Amino acid sequence: MTESIPSHYLVPSKLSVPYLPPNAIHRHRVDDAFVLACKLPLVVLCAPAGFGKTTAALHGFQALKEDEPEARLAWLSLDPEDTDPFTFAAYFISSVAKQVRLSDQLSHAGINDRNTQLKSLFGQLLFELDRIHQRLIIVLDDFHVIESDEIHGAVAYLSKHLPPHVTLVLTTRSDPPASIMSLRLQGLVADMQSDLLGFSVPEAQTFFQQLGGGFQLDELDVKRLLEHVEGWAVGLQLIVLGLKSKPSFDELKSRLEQKNLNAIDYFDSEVFDSLPQDVKKFLLCTSVVKRFNTEVGEALTDNINVHEVLEYLQRQHLFIVQFNEPQQWFRYHHLLRDFLQHKLLTQSGVDIHLLHHKASKAFLKMGYIVGAVDHAIRSQDHEQLVYILQTFGEDLIHKAHYDLVKRCLAELSDDAIVNDTQLTLVCCWVEAIYGNPHRVDTILALAEPLLVDGSEPTALLRAEYETVRSQAYFSQGNFVKAEKAARSALALFPAANTRRQSPLLTYANVKFEQGELDRALAIYEESELLSRQEANHDAVLWSLNQQSQIWKQRCDFGRAIELAKEVQEYAQQHNVNSGFNACFSLFSQAELALEAYHLREARLLINEVSLLCQNWDEFWAQHLFGWLLKMEMLKGKPTIARELSSQHEGILARENVAEHLIPYSMEVQLLYWWQNDEIKKIETWLKATPVIVRCHSMRDYVVLRAQIYGHIACQRYSEALNRLERVYSPLREFEGRPYQLEFIRLGLLQVALLNVQDKSDDAMAELLLLLPLIQQYSIVASILFLRQWVMPLFESMDLATLPEDQARFVEQLLILYKQRNTSSRRGEEEVPDGLLALGISKKEWRVLQYIIDGKSNDDIAQTMFIAVSTVKTHINNLYKKLSVVNRKEAILVGRDLATGS
Secondary structure, eight states: OOTTSOGGGSOGGGGSOBOOOTTOOOOHHHHHHHHHHTTSSEEEEEOOTTSOHHHHHHHHHHHHHHHOTTOEEEEEEOOGGGGSHHHHHHHHHHHHHTTSOOOHHHHHHHHHOTTSOHHHHHHHHHHHHHHOOSOEEEEEETGGGOOOHHHHHHHHHHHHHOOTTEEEEEEESSOOOHHHHGGGGGTOEEEEEHHHHSOOHHHHHHHHHHHTTSOOOOHHHHHHHHHHHTTOHHHHHHHHHHHHHSSOHHHHHHHHHHHTTOHHHHIIIIIGGGSOHHHHHHHHHHTTSSSBOHHHHHHHOSSOOHHHHHHHHHHTTOSEEEBSSTTOOEEEOHHHHHHHHHHHHHTOOOOHHHHHHHHHHHHHHHTOHHHHHHHHHHHTOHHHHHHHHHHHHHHHHHTTOHHHHHHHHHTSOHHHHHTSHHHHHHHHHHHHHHSOTTHHHHHHHHTGGGGOSOOHHHHHHHHHHHHHHHHHHHHHTOHHHHHHHHHHHHHHSOTTOGGGHHHHHHHHHHHHHTTOHHHHHHHHHHHHHHHHHHTOHHHHHHHHHHHHHHHHHTTOHHHHHHHHHHHHHHHHHTTOOOHHHHHHHHHHHHHHHHHTTOHHHHHHHHHHHHHHHTTOOHHHHHHHHHHHHHHHHHHTOHHHHHHHHHHHGGGGGOTTSSTTTHHHHHHHHHHHHHHTTOHHHHHHHHHHSOOOOSOOSHHHHHHHHHHHHHHHHTTOHHHHHHHHHHHHHHHHTSSSOTTHHHHHHHHHHHHHHHHHTTOHHHHHHHHHHHHHHHHHTTOOHHHHTTHHHHHHHHHTOOGGGSOHHHHHHHHHHHHHHHHHHHSOOTTSSOOOHHHHTTTOOHHHHHHHHHHHTTOOHHHHHHHHTOOHHHHHHHHHHHHHHHTOSSHHHHHHHHHHHHHTO
């Protein structure tokens, strides 16, 4: 595992390859089938319990490794609680990270970032696996316990897009769901089922000879036994155990026929009863845990030599699985554990609650908090739960284990919670962030008696309570109460206390959402300094991003870019997963590069975002298409813009995702629809979008512009003008406006609206009023987005009447506009005739252009938003069609055919 993974939350044996005993029976027929199956991306080992699925995977990998010595095996043993997508992601990414090097960003996201969707996480994993050329087999053992549709869909997505050197293997007792098995129709799945895994007669004879102490059976007896157990591996093992304790094979066959080989009954009478007493006691007591080592075994049993018992169990092959870990972790076969738990409940007389209590203390002592919590809940030991929450509750919340904390809290009464200050805080933070923020006031009211003595510690505690209250109000959207609570907390905290950063951050967020940007900026700066001292990295990154947004609105673009870059520098320095913060900072820089018409710089920044989130959730891909659409609209390339628009427009139905980014997608899509008269789509969107009446935040301004685009396109000029004036006029009235950039953009929109209505004199007058600001801040993109309505006014200006700096700016703008409208449109997807005759497709033509430009495969993949393996496929196809063997020849032939020479 990478160092960023908090190992005390992960049980190591779940990530370890099971130990394969040296006397395990090798079945070359099954091994060969497994090796052949691994040529496909997904292998499904599907059979009932006890058919040897795990052994088949282990032996099969050994056989594969003979042909591919560098192959690695990543293993994940699944439990029912892993059906939670966050838990599944943590274990899955960790299992892969044990075998191949993954980026710290991906490892950190898989373990700590609950907001990252599983499919997007797998997208980033695919991107990194594509760059690793080592043969890798990933086994998900007992996949049938997973019931989450989100996990099923993500696994199907992963399987479909795996690079050729990676294979995913599922061992399962039942067919995976349709979302995964639909891949069969695409020829991506290799099935290994019970008919293949069942023992043949020669294999069974070998089995009896090796495990039965050389016991000889003739072929007819073996056939009869195989028919009786239907090739079942565990059935054969039960027979071997019976042979060791029964005087004759005839008596064994008689007992088998009487019991019809019911696993529970047979094991009880034929095997368990004959075991030594200390072994039986050990088996029963350790059956309460899914996995154990000697330390756990000693905690659960008294007066037993655990090492001797374990050696006995392994020597007798009593359905025990050992993992390749230094601490020697073990688990029982599912059938044996089912039997033992049944026996424990019905006949043992052992205090099961006491066993769970001992297990909880043992796991806690070893530092496995999640296992300790699980057994504390099962033991119904409230004191243990309280201790865990008091000691580790804050850390569990910080690691986003909200569900686990809520499970603990659900076992405690409200009285128990509110009579303990730490429990009260843990409960309130969980509710404020992840649960029901309306409950926070009720909980804090019940805890009020703890805050009556007025001592300094009590004042600090009251400050913490007011802080979490502020967060709860902010989550509810009640900004007035959130501000009041944040100010109250700040008044209670000493000036030098770094914990002030938390209420300061909420206070700044409130001011930002209320549009008080100058006040928000000062508070963000103070919160950032304290957050750095407290090493609250996410708070630092968020504060920097918000400061950058505020300086952008002030039109101090240099300072805005400087802060946006600091987000990435800080994230790299502290090895934290910057996630949304990193993407948002890059998009901010790209927006300002576009505004200044630095298209190459903007494209590089957008490519950098794609590198961070390539193949993440579909939202990110669609949002990237929106930024590319902005670029093509600026460059005046209608063909490419039309394709990007069709790929992007579906994002407007996903307003609940990444709400800080959605407004930008709305604006560019509505602008494109307006320019292309797609009235029906505009009407549909306007009906579904709440009307912005007053602008309180940057989001409001961006959405308002999109709505005004729609009204103008639908020729509702009066409505568009009224809504625009209602917001634009107040901005005009005072100097030092915090929304300077929005003022300019709304002013340009008013110019376009007036010109659309043939009010060219009014439009020109408004444009001349804006021109000093436009020239001062080099506003270019906002003008070119409205080129058909605004540029004719610039063309009709009398430059001789303008100040020199403004006249020069207009001249440069006109040159740029004319060059863009008459420039060649290289890259518009039109394939030259010479290449078209060879059957070269549009995508292959794009790849060839990038090869001619000297781009590497990685650069091409980033630019086209495709995998490196896909680039290689396109290049191989190009080589065949061009009849060349390398890049140099492809460039020479491609240039000749493209130019027609």
